[in-house]
Amino acid sequence: MVKLLRRSIFAALSLSVVLLPSSGEAQDFDPSGRGRVKPRLRRSKPSRTRIRRPKPSGRQALEARIARYTAIVLRRPHEPVPLRKLFELYRQRDGSTKRLIANFERRAKASSSAASQENLALAAIYMHAKRDQDARVLLEKIAAAKPRLASPRLLLAQLAQRQKQLSQARKWYRQALRLTKQKLEREHLRRTLMLLALDQNDYTKATQHHRALVKLAGGSLFVRRELADELFKRQRYERASKAYRKLVRAARGDNRALAPALTNLGHALAKQGKMDEAMRVLGRARRLAGRQAGIRNQILALMTEIFRERGKLNDLISLLEKERGRDPQRILTLAGLYEEVGRVDDAIVAYRKA
Numbered sequence: 001m002v003k004l005l006r007r008s009i010f011a012a013l014s015l016s017v018v019l020l021p022s023s024g025e026a027q028d029f030d031p032s033g034r035g036r037v038k039p040r041l042r043r044s045k046p047s048r049t050r051i052r053r054p055k056p057s058g059r060q061a062l063e064a065r066i067a068r069y070t071a072i073v074l075r076r077p078h079e080p081v082p083l084r085k086l087f088e089l090y091r092q093r094d095g096s097t098k099r100l101i102a103n104f105e106r107r108a109k110a111s112s113s114a115a116s117q118e119n120l121a122l123a124a125i126y127m128h129a130k131r132d133q134d135a136r137v138l139l140e141k142i143a144a145a146k147p148r149l150a151s152p153r154l155l156l157a158q159l160a161q162r163q164k165q166l167s168q169a170r171k172w173y174r175q176a177l178r179l180t181k182q183k184l185e186r187e188h189l190r191r192t193l194m195l196l197a198l199d200q201n202d203y204t205k206a207t208q209h210h211r212a213l214v215k216l217a218g219g220s221l222f223v224r225r226e227l228a229d230e231l232f233k234r235q236r237y238e239r240a241s242k243a244y245r246k247l248v249r250a251a252r253g254d255n256r257a258l259a260p261a262l263t264n265l266g267h268a269l270a271k272q273g274k275m276d277e278a279m280r281v282l283g284r285a286r287r288l289a290g291r292q293a294g295i296r297n298q299i300l301a302l303m304t305e306i307f308r309e310r311g312k313l314n315d316l317i318s319l320l321e322k323e324r325g326r327d328p329q330r331i332l333t334l335a336g337l338y339e340e341v342g343r344v345d346d347a348i349v350a351y352r353k354a
Contacts, residue, residue, distance in 0.1 A: 077124035078154040115145035150179035221257050241268040259289040270306050300333045
């Protein structure tokens with residue numbers, strides 16, 4: 001009996017050893033399932049050490065700027081801003097511009113041709129240094145040697161304009177315009193020629209240049225009003241009103257542009273003493289202005305000026321009193337008018353409303 005019991009225990013132990021999993025299988029067991037993706041270990045990127053370059057000293061930075069502006073002046077000597085900056089840098093470094101002029105004279109002397117870019121830059125340097133005669137002689141030589149180059153003609157035009165030789169300036173600008181292809185530069189030249197023509201009261205040529213300028217600008221209303229504004233500025237009010245009438249016709253359908261055009265026309269008419277027509281035009285402008293506060297304020301100021309000159313402020317007061325709404329500027333204008341004509345109590349009430 002005892003032997004039988006021992007055999008049964010030994011058989012049970014042997015079976016349990018067979019059914020136990022191996023150590024490797026026990027380690028691979030995962031209760032979430034066999035499809036779980038094992039996390040990947042991220043490799044740390046090697047740290048990059050930044051190499052700090054030493055900052056240039058003040059002297060080195062100044063020399064670098066001088067070199068940069070020297071290159072710009074050599075490429076585009078007719079542009080005044082880089083030239084002026086180069087003079088400032090030399091004065092900052094040396095206290096004068098003697099080395100600047102000597103540097104460009106040395107470059108011009110070493111160049112292969114008398115009509116080289118170095119000589120052109122030297123002429124611009126002479127112009128900025130007020131050595132006009134030296135600049136003119138050099139530029140005329142370059143212009144004769146380079147009949148298809150606009151730069152010397154631009155510089156000659158600027159020189160003549162500075163010396164109030166407007167006819168000569170217009171001649172050189174026209175030649176430069178024929179040789180210039182870039183749109184922005186052509187616009188600048190057309191505008192300059194328009195202004196010079198106005199300075200000489202050549203209204204026909206001024207109108208022609210303005211027409212070409214508008215075409216270059218794609219019919220822009222802002223460019224359309226330039227001639228009228230310049231005429232008004234020069235107190236040529238009759239011609240300005242004609243130009244503003246053209247602008248009004250061009251702005252039809254766009255109240256944002258039409259209201260300012262009518263305002264300018266009304267102002268020009270008032271300056272001619274055509275008060276009745278000016279008031280009609282300004283009234284129309286005010287109706288079209290809508291909520292454009294800036295234009296409405298300008299119109300009210302012009303109307304006040306016109307009625308004051310005519311001695312009819314009470315008529316303007318009556319006109320403004322008939323209007324409805326709580327336009328703050330209208331109420332403020334009324335308050336000021338009440339005060340001006342001696343209606344103090346009404347002025348106080350209006351100020352409180354505003």
